[in-house]
Amino acid sequence: SAVISQKPSRDICQRGTSLTIQCQVDSQVTMMFWYRQQPGQSLTLIATANQGSEATYESGFVIDKFPISRPNLTFSTLTVSNMSPEDSSIYLCSASGASFSYNEQFFGPGTRLTVL
Amino acid sequence: GDSVTQMEGPVTLSEEAFLTINCTYTATGYPSLFWYVQYPGEGLQLLLKATKADDKGSNKGFEATYRKETTSFHLEKGSVQVSDSAVYFCALGGATNKLIFGTGTLLAVQP
Numbered sequence: 078s079a080v081i082s083q084k085p086s087r088d089i090c091q092r093g094t095s096l097t098i099q100c101q102v103d104s105q106v107t108m109m110f111w112y113r114q115q116p117g118q119s120l121t122l123i124a125t126a127n128q129g130s131e132a133t134y135e136s137g138f139v140i141d142k143f144p145i146s147r148p149n150l151t152f153s154t155l156t157v158s159n160m161s162p163e164d165s166s167i168y169l170c171s172a173s174g175a176s177f178s179y180n181e182q183f184f185g186p187g188t189r190l191t192v193l
Numbered sequence: 194g195d196s197v198t199q200m201e202g203p204v205t206l207s208e209e210a211f212l213t214i215n216c217t218y219t220a221t222g223y224p225s226l227f228w229y230v231q232y233p234g235e236g237l238q239l240l241l242k243a244t245k246a247d248d249k250g251s252n253k254g255f256e257a258t259y260r261k262e263t264t265s266f267h268l269e270k271g272s273v274q275v276s277d278s279a280v281y282f283c284a285l286g287g288a289t290n291k292l293i294f295g296t297g298t299l300l301a302v303q304p
Binding site for chain 2: 078083108110118119120122125169171173178179180181182183184185186187
């Protein structure tokens with residue numbers, strides 16, 4: 078398994094500003110993912126964070142709005158840019174790797190974002 | 194494409210009742226199947242998994258069996274506790290290394 082931490086755990090932000098969320102894994106992992114969970118909803122995959130190259134975004138998500146970095150095998154950041162109230166959600170990172178079962182992902186505790 | 198259909202909630206049970214949350218899937222190939230649990234105010238925790246047909250995943254009294262013939266992975270527990278109150282997500286992992294989640298089922302257990 079893997080232990081994943083996220084910072085900040087929650088934040089309240091003003092419209093038009095940006096917030097960067099950090100995700101740290103306690104071991105090297107192959108893949109890291111970023112999800113959005115809107116209130117009372119399921120998880121939607123934003124992108125796969127690729128180490129050493131640009132992230133792979135899902136349909137409906139773009140790099141200008143959600144820039145992602147992954148400088149090494151244990152760390153990634155997601156920035157929510159030019160925020161609006163519609164960006165109020167829980168943002169979760171997850172990780173999978175060669176030492177896990179196929180497709181198994183472990184999740185961080187989430188970052189609860191409120192945009193005013 | 195691949196998809197997961199999950200029983201809608203909320204499910205409200207009395208303590209010590211039997212729990213079933215239905216999950217069916219559509220997939221090409223042979224996916225892995227998972228149940229995740231999300232307690233109030235927390236992230237997702239992997240509850241159990243099964244990677245091939247007829248596998249039974251189990252953890253903390255919960256069980257689910259990978260049924261290829263019915264494309265199902267129903268979650269069961271013989272006697273629920275108040276502490277089991279949470280949202281349960283069924284998920285499918287296919288060839289792309291991504292997880293596809295069901296809509297989630299809210300379980301409320303009353304004392």
